[in-house]
Amino acid sequence: MPQVGTEELLARLKKGKPIPAILLLGEEPYLRDTCRAQLIDQYVSEAARTWAVSRFSAGRGDVQAALDQAQTLPMLSPQQVVFLENAEAIEKFADKKRDEAVKQLETYLSDPATFTVLVIEAAHLDQRMKLAKLLSERALVVEVGLGENENQRNAAAVLLANALAKDRGVEFEKGAAEELAECVAADLQRLKTEIEKLSTFAGDRKLIRREDVAQMVISERVATVWEMADFIAANRPKQAFDFLDRLLREGEEPLQMLGALAWMYRKLVEASEIKGAVNGWAAARALQMAPEKAELALQNARKISKPRLLAGVQAFQRADSRLKGGSDDERAVLEFLITELTSPVASAAKG
Numbered sequence: 001m002p003q004v005g006t007e008e009l010l011a012r013l014k015k016g017k018p019i020p021a022i023l024l025l026g027e028e029p030y031l032r033d034t035c036r037a038q039l040i041d042q043y044v045s046e047a048a049r050t051w052a053v054s055r056f057s058a059g060r061g062d063v064q065a066a067l068d069q070a071q072t073l074p075m076l077s078p079q080q081v082v083f084l085e086n087a088e089a090i091e092k093f094a095d096k097k098r099d100e101a102v103k104q105l106e107t108y109l110s111d112p113a114t115f116t117v118l119v120i121e122a123a124h125l126d127q128r129m130k131l132a133k134l135l136s137e138r139a140l141v142v143e144v145g146l147g148e149n150e151n152q153r154n155a156a157a158v159l160l161a162n163a164l165a166k167d168r169g170v171e172f173e174k175g176a177a178e179e180l181a182e183c184v185a186a187d188l189q190r191l192k193t194e195i196e197k198l199s200t201f202a203g204d205r206k207l208i209r210r211e212d213v214a215q216m217v218i219s220e221r222v223a224t225v226w227e228m229a230d231f232i233a234a235n236r237p238k239q240a241f242d243f244l245d246r247l248l249r250e251g252e253e254p255l256q257m258l259g260a261l262a263w264m265y266r267k268l269v270e271a272s273e274i275k276g277a278v279n280g281w282a283a284a285r286a287l288q289m290a291p292e293k294a295e296l297a298l299q300n301a302r303k304i305s306k307p308r309l310l311a312g313v314q315a316f317q318r319a320d321s322r323l324k325g326g327s328d329d330e331r332a333v334l335e336f337l338i339t340e341l342t343s344p345v346a347s348a349a350k351g
Contacts (some may be wrong), residue, residue, distance in 0.1 A: 003141040004086035006031050012140075013042045020112035023087075023135045024121045026145025029284050030188035032121065035144060038080055043117055048077035056082070063101045067108045070116040079115050082178055086281065087122040090131055102131050109138035116250060123281070146188075157181035157191055164192055165208060168199040173209045180208075183217045189284075226296045229264055232312075233303035237342040254330035255323055258337075262316045267293075269309050271301035315340040 003025075004012075012019065022039070024032055044052045056062035065242060066084040073078035090101045105120075112118065122125065125132040133138040146153040172180075180198075184190045187190040194217050198208045201216055231240035247257060267287055272292070274283055283294040301309075319337040323330060 003136075003143055005143055006035055007153060009035060009140070009142045010038055010213050011040055016042075016079065018114070018117055019140050020116070021109055021118045021120065021135075021139035023139040023141045024119060024122075024144050025125065025128045025141055026143050027123045028145045028188055031144040031146075033189075033285070036083070036119070039117060039119060043079045043081050044077055048074070051075040052077035052080040054080065055085065056083045057085045057089075058101070059086035062089065064104055066118070067104055070108065071113050073115060074249045079117065081117045081119060083121065085121045087120045087127055087131070087135075090279045091126055091129055098131075100228070102134060105131075105132055106138075109134070120253060152180045154178070157184070157188060160188060161191055161195060164195045164274045165199065168195065170202050170206045171197045173207055176208050176210045176213050177233075179210055180217060183213065183261060204234075226264065226293060228261060229268060229296065229300040232338075233300040235315055235342045240338045240342055241335065244331075244338060248331060252347060254334055257334065258316070258319060258323055261337075262320070265299045265312055265316060267311075268304065269313065271297040272304070272306060312341050 009022070022338060023147055024035055026032070026150075038055055040049065054066070056067045056069070065153065066082055069080075070082045090098055092098075093101060118139075120135060127136075129135070139328070158181045160178045161180055162172060165177070171344050180191065184194060198212055198216055199313060201212055202208050214275055227241055228240055231237070231243065244257075248254070270287055281294075282296055285293045287297060299309070304312075312346035315337055319333050322333045
């Protein structure tokens, strides 16, 4: 089947005709979650979702279990939606196991159940392998990514920003949506979160201005603070100071930098509290972050003890009070913060 975008999928869903098998292909979590929600809304009533919506993971070896469920009549619902996530894991199976999984899918897709919509999800697939060829032939392939072209990614983010703002009863001042898309580097999940924040900030004005974006949104350049997370987790103050110096020389404002660092640190704390997440894809929804950044948050959170994380939160609170209190030397405030976060005392908190 030809590959379609999310808008084409939504248009097909409105026609009401079930689609036996769908492949959600791509790395954009917001688009993927939107497709999931629309599929469930279309095919399963809210009262029946406990029984008629099932989730499986190929990474956990659930391929046959998902197909067995797809062939089982759902309870209390004429149709069901069965999700098989992380399908790219099949490509990494040992040869015999991989061939068996592909054969299982091929058998099912040759005669899919009429009462099931099977939704297979993959971040990426090797188009040279049999799995990708099978799914491209037997399933509706829906692209849930923005591609690699930066201009196209930003254009798509601007369109979505305007639509999301309209849904919340606000609009963007000329140029503000473009600045927001650039700030979040077309990360649609973060775009949604920032618009919720900006619409609340706009209040009765019902207009999101460029100055609102500049004031309220942490730029993606500053959001490279995940480099700083590495230095903090490893107690490497020299590299952390070099990083700070580079951002200040590039023109970043100290208060915005503190906000970006504090946001990063909050995500580390949240990541430390997630149970059972073994990778960025599993943690992305809980952390409201792109998978690759959620992976960084998980990795660094595992290196820092909970007492040390909580001590860091207090250090950020003190730095925030100093900066907002009109400190004469803003750089010194940030340097002292880094010293606290990477000091031998902080290191000892690991124990």
